[in-house]
Amino acid sequence: MRIIDVHTHPIFFRKGATPKEVAALVAQSRALGIRHMVSLGDVLVHGTHPTAAQVTAMNDMNAKLQAWHPDFFSSFCFLNPVLGERAVMKEVERCVTRYGFKGIKLEISNNARDACMKPVMAAARRFGLVVLQHSWSMVNLKLRRFHSDPIDTAQLARRHPDVKIIMAHLTGIGFRGVLEAKGCDNLFVDTSGGYPEEGLVEYAAEQLGADHVLYGSDLPIRENSVTIGRILGARISAADKRLMLHDNTARLLNLN
Secondary structure, three states: OOEEEEEEOOOEOOEOOOHHHHHHHHHHHHHOOEEEEEEOOOOOOOOOOOOHHHHHHHHHHHHHHHHHOOOOEEEEEEEOHHHOHHHHHHHHHHHHHHHOOOEEEEOOOOOOOOOOHHHHHHHHHHHOOEEEEOOOOOOOOOHHHOOOOHHHHHHHHHHOOOOOEEEOOHHHHHHHHHHHHOOOOOEEEEOOOOOOOOOHHHHHHHHHOHHHEEOOOOEOOOOHHHHHHHHHOOOOOHHHHHHHHHHHHHHHOOOO
16 A cells, blocks of 8 residues: 655654665655655754754754655644744744645644644644644643643644644544544544554544544654554555555645
8 A cells, every 4th residue: 555654753863864864764664655754853852942943953954855855755844832923933934935844743842722822823724734733641730731632632623623633643642532533524633652552543443534544653763564554454444544544644735
C-alpha cells in the first residue's frame, strides 16, 4: 500500500540534519512504502517555550528538507502561541507564502484551552491550514497547564468547526480520547504515540469512522515498521487500511 506519514520529526534534537542523513531516511522510508512524509520540526530542541527566533530557525530547517526532497516532504509551521498574535501571524504568513507549508504544529507551550490559541486558529482559518495539536491523556493536572488532554483538543475543535484539527497520538489519548473526539467532523486522530495497543485502531475506526484516522509514526521516537504494522495488523477492511495509511491525509492536505 502507498503510505503518507502525517507525524514525523526527521530532525530530532539536531540529529539527522545533514543532507546525507536525510537522503538515507528517505530511502529507508520508501522501502517501507512511504511515498510522502509530513515534517513537524525539531519541536523540543529549545524546550517548552522557544523564542520567536528559535521558532523561525526550526521552521527554516523544515524548509530545507522540502528543498532537498520536494517530492517527499511537506511541512507544518511550528508555533509557540504564548508569543502572541503578532508573532503567530507573522510566522504563519512567512511559512505559507515563502515555503508553502501545509499546516500548523502545536506542542507543549500551552494548553489547547488557553486564550492564546485564538490567533493560531485565526491564522489557520485565513490560510486554510490544518492544525496538529499534541495531545495525551493527562492525569497530572500540574503538567496539564502545558499538555493538552484529549478533552482540551476536542473542545478546541468544537469551538472552531471551520478549522481541520488533528488530535495527535492515538495510543497516548487511548480509548477515552477516541470517545472525546467522537461526533466532531473537523477533528481527526493520528495513530502515533507509544507501542501498538490491541483493539485501539479498530475502536477508533468504529467510533470515529476510518476516514477520520490518519497514519502517523512520531519518527524517530517510534520505528516505522512497527507503527505501520499497527494498521496492517488491525482487524479492519483493506479499504479502511488504505484510508488510514494514505487517502485520508492525501485528501486533508491536498497532496497529489
